[in-house]
Amino acid sequence: GEAKVQAATPAPVANPSTQTSEKTSAEDCSSTASSSSKSKHSDSAEATVSSSDAYNGCTTDRYSWSQSLTDVDVKVPLPAGTKAAQLSVTILASKLKVELRKSKDSQAEVLLEGSFFEKVKCDDSMWSKDGNVLQINLEKTREVMWKSALVGETEIDITKVDATRDMSEFDDETQSGVRKVMYDYHQKMQGKPTSDEEKTLSMLEKAWNAQGSPFQGTPFDPSRVNLSANNSFVPPKQDG
Numbered sequence: 001g002e003a004k005v006q007a008a009t010p011a012p013v014a015n016p017s018t019q020t021s022e023k024t025s026a027e028d029c030s031s032t033a034s035s036s037s038k039s040k041h042s043d044s045a046e047a048t049v050s051s052s053d054a055y056n057g058c059t060t061d062r063y064s065w066s067q068s069l070t071d072v073d074v075k076v077p078l079p080a081g082t083k084a085a086q087l088s089v090t091i092l093a094s095k096l097k098v099e100l101r102k103s104k105d106s107q108a109e110v111l112l113e114g115s116f117f118e119k120v121k122c123d124d125s126m127w128s129k130d131g132n133v134l135q136i137n138l139e140k141t142r143e144v145m146w147k148s149a150l151v152g153e154t155e156i157d158i159t160k161v162d163a164t165r166d167m168s169e170f171d172d173e174t175q176s177g178v179r180k181v182m183y184d185y186h187q188k189m190q191g192k193p194t195s196d197e198e199k200t201l202s203m204l205e206k207a208w209n210a211q212g213s214p215f216q217g218t219p220f221d222p223s224r225v226n227l228s229a230n231n232s233f234v235p236p237k238q239d240g
Helices: 172-189 195-208
Strands: 004-006 022-025 032-034 064-067 071-077 087-091 095-100 109-115 126-130 133-139
Touching: 071 109, 087 126, 087 133, 095 133, 172 195
Parallel strands: 004 032
Antiparallel strands: 022 126, 032 087, 064 071, 071 133, 087 095, 095 109, 126 133
8 A cells, every 4th residue: 555654843834824734745746645643733723615715716515726827725624623633635746635534443534536637746735734624735737727626526717717927936037027028018108218228328328428429518418319220329420
């Protein structure tokens, strides 16, 4: 049978406001991740599954799921009083299985089982228990929108989902490039110079009164200067 992986001390939960969750990751794609029985947990939190948990996804009779371009979140309601140590969550590249064992002598009850719509990065996927809700975060291997979390379940219309990405998901260089494009667009819409044009004008203004400039001592007037294709200065033609 599959080897059991005992999770180490849980990592902090993604939501800093939730301080009562245990979290573990699927350390081995072919193994089952079980929450450590030594993990601190309080069942006083009354977390529930709501419609907001189905953003870009849907709610079924057993679970709800939401998604972005990069990940999928699955939330499974649990029986009241369920302890994290009673759960066994198997996250494979293509499959998911959630089991609940109410006591050592009882048979494990399968709460959820199925194949993912697309493969996931099981090493980067994890789960946590918050109150009476099991939360599973799955990292996608491809940035595509899923029609369903599990194959054979109710499918959504992916033409109506929000496929935008948050700016924070991009690296600094990409964020800078996006901001530049947005700034230039707004500048053009207002009939103002773009960032590159502003930079060129700034250089031109500094060179206007430089030693040897044909415009030295005259008011700054960019319209009097012709620019070549590579933005080098071309002196205006002399009259006569």
